[in-house]
Amino acid sequence: LMVWLRRTTHYLFIVVVAVNSTLLTINAGDYIFYTDWAWTSFVVFSVSQSTMLVVGAIYYMLFTGVPGTATYYATIMTIYTWVAKGAWFSLGYPYDFIAVPVWIPSAMLLDLTYWATRRNKHAAIIIGGTLVGLSLPLFNMINLLLVRDPLEMAFKYPRPTLPPYMTPIEPQVGKFYNSPVALGSGAGAVLSVPIAALGAKLNTWTYRWMAA
Secondary structure, X not given: OHHXXXXXXXXXXXXXXXXXXXXXXXXXXXXXXXXOOHHHHHHHHHHHHHHHHHHHHHHHHHHHOOOOHHHHHHHHHHHHHHHHHHHHHHOOOOOOOEOOOOOHHHHHHHXXXXXXXXXXXXXXXXXXXXXXXXXXXXXXXXXXHHOOOHHHHHHHOOOOOOOXXXXXXXXXXXXXXXXXXXXXXXXXXXXXXXHHHHHHHXXXXXXXXXXX
């Protein structure tokens, strides 16, 4: 019974985290956030995506104890988001309306850290978490570079659920306007470590709950 319960809980967690990850991505990664406020929101987007990736990936990886599982998890998230992208496209929105984040390379770095440190959990949290936070904005900039004619498309296709106060505006030049990747990486590297620790702790709590 305990084996069955443990496996069921494990799969339930993965599905819940991956689906919620995708929902957050669709809300944070659409045209409005990627275009009109692209440089400012890219930093926020980078932090949200790197922390969201690391909490699920490290949970899943430590649960199985197998390096490679973080990449598998990131792949699940990517597939879910591509399905959502297809759904929006079928509703008549442009192909670029949902920008699928580049999670997989960062998850590979987390796996690599875990493998290279001989499955050291604390190294995975500190080194792996830092690498995810540092790398995701860098890899994800590919998305920004590939969006077509962003301002026009953002005004033409606003999200149907967008509240009035979030109506697109022209981008404002801010203090960090020229370096969203550097700022996103810096903030992501700092915040991904405690979030990775949370993912590891969730693992412990899950086992305790199942053992009770």
